[in-house]
Amino acid sequence: EVQLVESGGGLVQPGGSLRLSCAASGFTVSSNYMSWVRQAPGKGLEWVSVIYSGGSTSYADSVKGRFTISRDNSKNTLYLQMNSLRAEDTAVYYCATHPNWFDPWGQGTLVTVSS
Amino acid sequence: EIVMTQSPATLSVSPGERATLSCRASQSVSSNLAWYQQKPGQAPRLLIYGASTRATGIPARFSGTGSGTEFTLTISSLQSEDFAVYYCQQYNNWWTFGQGTKVEIK
Numbered sequence A: 001e002v003q004l005v006e007s008g009g010g011l012v013q014p015g016g017s018l019r020l021s022c023a024a025s026g027f028t029v030s031s032n033y034m035s036w037v038r039q040a041p042g043k044g045l046e047w048v049s050v051i052y053s054g055g056s057t058s059y060a061d062s063v064k065g066r067f068t069i070s071r072d073n074s075k076n077t078l079y080l081q082m083n084s085l086r087a088e089d090t091a092v093y094y095c096a097t098h099p100n101w102f103d104p105w106g107q108g109t110l111v112t113v114s115s
Numbered sequence B: 001e002i003v004m005t006q007s008p009a010t011l012s013v014s015p016g017e018r019a020t021l022s023c024r025a026s027q028s029v030s031s032n033l034a035w036y037q038q039k040p041g042q043a044p045r046l047l048i049y050g051a052s053t054r055a056t057g058i059p060a061r062f063s064g065t066g067s068g069t070e071f072t073l074t075i076s077s078l079q080s081e082d083f084a085v086y087y088c089q090q091y092n093n094w095w096t097f098g099q100g101t102k103v104e105i106k
Helices: none
Strands: A003-007 A010-012 A018-025 A033-039 A045-051 A057-059 A067-072 A077-082 A091-098 A109-113 B004-007 B010-013 B019-025 B033-038 B045-049 B062-067 B070-075 B085-090 B101-105
Touching (some): A003 A091, A018 A033, A033 A067, A033 A077, A045 A067, A045 A077, A045 A091, A057 A067, A077 A091, B010 B019, B019 B033, B019 B085, B019 B101, B033 B062, B045 B062, B070 B085
Parallel strands (some): A010 A109
Antiparallel strands (some): A003 A018, A033 A045, A033 A091, A067 A077, A091 A109, B062 B070, B085 B101
């Protein structure tokens, strides 16, 4: 069964850092496009970042220069390092595989940026 | 960036009735469009891809049509478990989502 499980969310102060993890099972992370998608409270879905099967990465303008996506092939796990966090980064962060439509998704992990 | 606009924001429908949701793209996305269902506290669930192909396990009461800039998701006879928020997403040029349509019980 294909499954994604996120972890690492929590409460962090503005300007702080957090690293999210997404453990995959049932498929190989390095063979797929993997993305992070976020959803602010009561809002819609926003694509954040992708790591391609070849290892290159791309980011939404809203997080470029602050967030870094990576993966550990030996652990079959995706990461999102988030630095210089802002209140507007508060959201549930989902990992998902594609390359086109997103399926499946993890259950999400909540990141709250507040003092 | 391709902007996806969904209408209406909220749709009030009685169980057993048909629901028709719209999604418009700011420029052509061909048939590179997906639909998702999201219930409170859950991750989105893929319903439709390629504008009209149902994902594995999705009931036949869900159907998608359209191409270019205009798309429609139809739920032919609403069941209690279908009351949720629905999102469209284009994957023709990067990945962007609509703001969602909430289908609520009338």
